[in-house]
Amino acid sequence: MNSTQAYQYDYGIVIGPNGACKGSACRALHDEHGNNEGFVHVEMSHVLKLRRKHDPEFDRLADVYMSQQEMVPCQKLCEVLFDYLRHIPKHRRLLFDGIPRKYLQCKLLCDFLKKRNPHAKILVLHFQASEETVIRNCQDRYRREHRDDDSSTFKILKRLHTSYKEEIEPILDYLQDEGFEIVEVDANLKRDTVVKNVNNILLGIG
Numbered sequence: 001m002n003s004t005q006a007y008q009y010d011y012g013i014v015i016g017p018n019g020a021c022k023g024s025a026c027r028a029l030h031d032e033h034g035n036n037e038g039f040v041h042v043e044m045s046h047v048l049k050l051r052r053k054h055d056p057e058f059d060r061l062a063d064v065y066m067s068q069q070e071m072v073p074c075q076k077l078c079e080v081l082f083d084y085l086r087h088i089p090k091h092r093r094l095l096f097d098g099i100p101r102k103y104l105q106c107k108l109l110c111d112f113l114k115k116r117n118p119h120a121k122i123l124v125l126h127f128q129a130s131e132e133t134v135i136r137n138c139q140d141r142y143r144r145e146h147r148d149d150d151s152s153t154f155k156i157l158k159r160l161h162t163s164y165k166e167e168i169e170p171i172l173d174y175l176q177d178e179g180f181e182i183v184e185v186d187a188n189l190k191r192d193t194v195v196k197n198v199n200n201i202l203l204g205i206g
Contacts, residue, residue: 029202
C-alpha cells in the first residue's frame with residue numbers, strides 16, 4: 001500500500017487469532033522492493049516452506065514433528081526465522097505475521113530485534129475479533145483454499161479460538177512489561193477497513 005507519508009515504526013508484530021484478517025492486512029502493506037520505504041511482510045508459514053524446500057534435513061525434521069502432531073520447537077523455529085531475516089537488509093521495515101504464538105518465541109524474537117536495531121521503534125498490533133467472526137472467516141477460507149491450519153468444523157474452530165486466548169495472555173503480558181507499544185485493531189470490520197486502519201496506525205495517524 002503506497003502512501004505519501006512516512007511510516008513511524010521500524011517493526012510491527014502482528015498477533016491475533018486465526019481468521020482475524022492478519023495475513024490480508026500484512027499482504028496489502030507488503031512493499032517487496034522498498035520503493036516506498038514500506039514493510040516486508042515476514043509470514044512465518046512462508047519462511048518455513050522456503051526452509052523445507054531448500055533444506056532436506058529440516059524438511060525431514062518437520063515431517064517427524066507433524067507425524068507426532070507436534071510443533072517445531074520454539075528455538076528451532078526462531079533459528080529458521082533469524083536465518084531468513086539475515087538476508088533482508090537491516091534498514092528494511094518488517095511486519096511479522098504468524099509469530100510469536102508462544103511465550104518463548106516472543107522473548108527470542110524481541111531479543112533478536114533489539115540486537116538487529118537497538119534504536120528501532122516497535123509496534124504490536126493486537127488484532128481482536130469475536131469468536132463468530134474468526135469462525136466464519138476460517139470456514140470461508142477453508143472452502144476457498146483448504147489451508148492446513150483451517151477447518152470447516154465449528155467445534156474444532158471454537159476449541160482453537162479458546163486455546164488461542166489462553167496462549168496469548170502471557171505473550172501480551174511480556175510485551176507490556178518490556179515496554180512495547182500495543183495497539184488494538186478491530187478485526188470485526190470489513191477487510192478493506194481493517195487494512196486502512198492498520199496502515200493509518202503505522203503512519204501514526206490512526
